[in-house]
Amino acid sequence: MTDSARELDLVVYGATGFVGKLLADYLARTAPEDVRIGLAGRSQAKLESVRSSLGPRAAQWPVIVANSDDPQSLADLAARTRVVATTVGPYAKYGHGLVAACAEAGTDYADLTGEVLFARDSIDANHDKARETGARIVHSCGFDSIPSDIGVHVLHEAVQADGAGELTDTTLVVTSLRGGVSGGTIDSLRTQVDVSKKDSALRRLAASPYSLSPDRSQEPDLGKQSDVSVVNGKDIAPELEGWKAPFVMASYNTRVVRRSNALRKWAYGREFKYREVMSVGKSPVSPVIAGAVAAGLGGLVLGLSVPPTRYLLDRVLPAPGEGPSEDAQRKGHFTIDIYTTTTTGTRYTARVKAQGDPGYRATAVMLGESALSLVLGGDALPDAAGVLTPATALGDVLVTRLRDAGLEISARKL
Template sequence: MRDHDIVVYGATGFVGVLVAEYLAAHAPAGTRIALAGRSADRLAAVRDRLGVDWPVIVADAHDTDRLAAMAASTRVVATTAGPYAKYGRTLAHACAAAGTDYADLTGEVLFARRSIDENDELARSTGARIVHSCGFDSIPSDLGVHVLHRRVAADGAGELTDTTLVVTRLRGGFSGGTIDSLRHQLDAVRKDRDLRRIAASPYSLSPDRSAEPDLGRQEDLVTLRGPEVDPALRGNLAPFVMAPYNTRVVRRSNALRQFAYGRSFRYREATSVGTSPLSPVIAAGTKTGLVALAAGLSMPPTRFVLDRLLPKPGEGPDEETRRTGHFTMDIFTRTTTGARYTARFRAKGDPGYAATALMFGEAALALAVDRDSLPPSGGGVLTPATALGDVLVDRLRAAGVEITSRILSDPSGKK
């Protein structure tokens, strides 16, 4: 019998406090939750602010012994302490070794790849579910395609082929933590050619690159016209900033499921910029801007300036912005039978903060409370779809998130 059901690590950070608040309000009675981080005083302050009697655990991110003891004391560790390449490796490994389920919010390709290499086999042997990317990265993408696949399979409409997620609405603040993660990854790839190659590969998170089908070039940052995605979609599409990470997570889900989505499954992400005459210019400018941001953060002179303009780690939007934010993602696919389907993932609250706290909190509860109902993974380094699947879909729907799917057309006329 372990002492805790969930340990929230990084509980004094901006997102950590939001996750703790969510669990305090929504965890079932009797759920044993602890707060963990580096400072006992700051943890106690969070506990007092929440009005709970949860225990606190002091453990530095690089203290192997304390992290091992913490992992062994709980069924689930939910960590918000990033960048994960800097603060997450020791903890993820401790959980894999202890047979403890682990969830985080990473959007870092290199960290996720290293975790797979270091922890997958070990976690399989202990039964631990190591589940990366349980927030805005990458639950809407991963579960959205999961739901789409389930609908197509239930209809007997073949397999998924060309599939595109389109961010049709988004309102929210900028994340200092996301920017900091980007800085760390750019630093790593600048110094190491092999890491650059891994980061650039569309199959960098694949369990076995040699088993992946040859689908040609798959770009991360795409500009498209709406009808290229689906005849009903109007306007122009710009690159989605998180596509370079989310696409790799979704491809890993397909591979972990023995290519259940399809051997011809191609996946990309973009964001709508409307139908105005200027929308093609906006789309192209967005792509140029994202490339320029990465280049600017990679070079010391421009990075010096950008570091003073961009949000800092630990900074986030105010309460009103978090409350009034929202996002809608629509996923379009064609199947091998020629049918067209779409799925929608829509949530209220700032995507990177309020909505992420909800998604992450429900993911942690799914691991802690619903373990017997989860997909029979056998442990390992998993994705939200392969680790949590329909259990998390049902939880999110019950929490007010819209997750739907429907058919758009069927050439056979059977649907």
């Protein structure tokens, strides 16, 4: 997307929400002075209030009133800017209209969704139109699924640079994590539970390991690829101690990474098998803890499916728009390590590490840099359009920007 004749380069949609404010603040502090930024949402008064809190850099940013249930306002928004970054979820409830408007207008788009069914619907509805207009529609540009997708991207590049074959068994391990539970993520889970429990076909689609792939019939048969397995660390890499629990976002992130592989004509490999887990320590009771985590994740989904427990969970889980304190955001962090063995038998690892609450402060950095990659990347971006993934839409442009923003992103042979 290179239409510099448009009034704005980048619009933050949802700028009055919790994460939207973090994103707007990040851009006010770090975006180049010549990037033309606007703030959009439902309330002009609230938008003006947010703008006034951002300091002199944002004083002249336009505010744009647009509503998810007003298609014309979304079309007008998309037509005014080169890029839209949206934090308004759950995307299954509020996101379809904006994606369609951007695809129609040839406007690049980035969001934070972690919703399989929304992403699948978006692919089906918008991929062809976005390819026609040249729009890059990039879902999942926050903690879901930048570390996963970009981490595997740099791992693949390291293997290719060494001529070491293709990726086979690949496992992401959340080595350390500190951060609050996102109210938006919980609300997205609620929405997907509500939709899928009414339709067995949607449940099967959400459960398919290739639910986001361009053509599921072309994917290799690699046997069972479970997102809820408890795994012995030694089965991932000889140096890993302790058992590993399922990672809460594995059922989404894994499908994004597999879509990247398919969009690249299976460049990672036709034998590429991918899973995500998280560390629960190295003690002798780690298998018990890992099993308890797996049971707890299953219990959360079941609880949200049953009205009595849903009522109780809704009273204790964070609501959309809520988030941790500034101090808690600052103290948050994550370290993710990815391990693979190639078709030549060589072992590699990649690391993605950041300071800041993963779902809030670090996510604002990742979404902000994704949006700026679309604005500033130009011909350095991959030659692609349609409904894409962070790796296939942004590639090394985003890697460089994230490194410059303070994230550690690396890969090496073991």
